[in-house]
Amino acid sequence: MFEYLNQPEIIKTIVTIGSMTLLFIGLFGLLTQKHFIKIFISIAIMETSVFLFFIGNIFNNTFTAPIISERFGDVSKMNDPIPHAMILTAIVIGMAVLALGVSFAIEYFKLTGNTEIDKMNGMKH
Amino acid sequence: MSIKRSLPTSIMSGFALSAALVLTFLNILLQNLPESMQRAGDSLLELNANEGVSNAVTTVVVYFRGFDTLGEIAVLFIASLGIGLMLGENSHCEIKAESNFMLKSASKLLFPIITLYGIYVMVYGHLSPGGGFQGGVIIASGVLLLLVSHKDFEVPHSVIVLLETFAGVAYVLIGLIGLFTLDVFLGNFLPHDVSQMGMLMSGGIIPIIYIIVGIKVGSEMSSIAQNLIKRGEDV
Numbered sequence: 205m206f207e208y209l210n211q212p213e214i215i216k217t218i219v220t221i222g223s224m225t226l227l228f229i230g231l232f233g234l235l236t237q238k239h240f241i242k243i244f245i246s247i248a249i250m251e252t253s254v255f256l257f258f259i260g261n262i263f264n265n266t267f268t269a270p271i272i273s274e275r276f277g278d279v280s281k282m283n284d285p286i287p288h289a290m291i292l293t294a295i296v297i298g299m300a301v302l303a304l305g306v307s308f309a310i311e312y313f314k315l316t317g318n319t320e321i322d323k324m325n326g327m328k329h
Numbered sequence: 330m331s332i333k334r335s336l337p338t339s340i341m342s343g344f345a346l347s348a349a350l351v352l353t354f355l356n357i358l359l360q361n362l363p364e365s366m367q368r369a370g371d372s373l374l375e376l377n378a379n380e381g382v383s384n385a386v387t388t389v390v391v392y393f394r395g396f397d398t399l400g401e402i403a404v405l406f407i408a409s410l411g412i413g414l415m416l417g418e419n420s421h422c423e424i425k426a427e428s429n430f431m432l433k434s435a436s437k438l439l440f441p442i443i444t445l446y447g448i449y450v451m452v453y454g455h456l457s458p459g460g461g462f463q464g465g466v467i468i469a470s471g472v473l474l475l476l477v478s479h480k481d482f483e484v485p486h487s488v489i490v491l492l493e494t495f496a497g498v499a500y501v502l503i504g505l506i507g508l509f510t511l512d513v514f515l516g517n518f519l520p521h522d523v524s525q526m527g528m529l530m531s532g533g534i535i536p537i538i539y540i541i542v543g544i545k546v547g548s549e550m551s552s553i554a555q556n557l558i559k560r561g562e563d564v
Contacts (some may be wrong), residue, residue: 206334220355220358220359221359222357224351224354224358225351228347228348228351231346231347231351232343232344232347233341235339235342235346236339236340238342250385250524257522269458270370270374270384270385270386271381271383271384271456271457271458272374272377272378272383272526273385273526273527279371279374279378280371280374281410282370282385283370283385284369284370284374285370285373285374285377285385286369286370286389288389289386289389289390289394292386292390292396292462293390293397293401293444294366295462296401296404296405296462297401297404297405300404300405300407300408300409301408303408303412303553303557304408304411306557306558307411307412307415307416307557308415310415310416310557311415313415320475
């Protein structure tokens with residue numbers, strides 16, 4: 205029924221539009237929210253959209269996993285391993301940045317009792 | 330001067346700005362959809378056969394860009410260090426609610442299984458999907474389960490220090506041994522025969538390095554979770 209969805213162009217278009225929609229959601233949250241933790245979560249959503257964009261654009265449903273063995277056959281019919289390795293790095297770094305940012309927010313709340321970015325006025329006086 | 334934004338204009342301007350940016354991105358990306366991908370991975374997949382490791386992603390992460398992985402682990406270590414410096418001064422348990430009996434027993438039952446699965450993912454990272462990062466995070470999720478369910482559970486600080494130090498020093502030492510024997514940092518100095526591909530003992534240093542990465546990631550994630558959960562009482 206949905207055979208036409210298997211064409212690579214359709215898949216890439218859907219992945220591009222979907223991941224950019226996710227980027228939009230994250231960017232909207234980043235621009236409009238005022239709570240620290242919500243801002244960090246918005247950044248994490250934007251990161252996730254970029255991961256999805258990379259992995260989904262390299263995905264080809266006629267190719268196999270990049271694991272060399274008898275079952276998966278020829279090397280030229282395998283998915284590209286480089287985006288996977290790159291996104292693995294990016295996920296770990298994104299997690300480290302998110303954890304560090306959240307701990308900054310916790311420590312700032314402990315010091316000032318403030319969670320809103322508009323009320324950050326420590327430099328004013 | 331107050332920079333207080335009133336809510337409607339803020340939401341409208343945020344919506345307009347992000348919509349404009351995203352539509353621009355979308356326009357560029359959809360117009361340049363590649364017909365046939367020029368893949369750099371093909372040559373890497375050809376090279377991968379010489380190393381005797383089945384999983385090509387593992388070879389790329391640990392061997393072809395092993396130096397980057399060392400830097401990535403350093404980034405993770407610095408993040409863990411910063412969190413420990415900021416939150417870890419008076420780290421005694423301050424979870425108010427007592428967990429019930431079911432949660433305590435089930436987490437005790439599940440923790441060995443989760444750890445075993447994490448070790449499996451770590452050790453078989455060069456043969457199947459998985460590897461050090463994934464296995465380390467699975468083990469840290471088991472530690473997180475115990476931290477949430479048991480009020481007085483705590484990973485001893487000395488254990489985390491020992492594991493992190495061991496893993497970091499071992500990674501650099503393996504790289505230096507490769508430098509002295511093969512003139513390449515992180516050179517594959519152990520036997521890596523192509524005929525052994527698919528066996529557990531294959532790939533030379535690659536599975537060893539991935540296990541070391543798993544130990545380091547697991548201990549750092551555990552310490553991050555512990556520092557974020559066990560805060561002081563003055564909140």
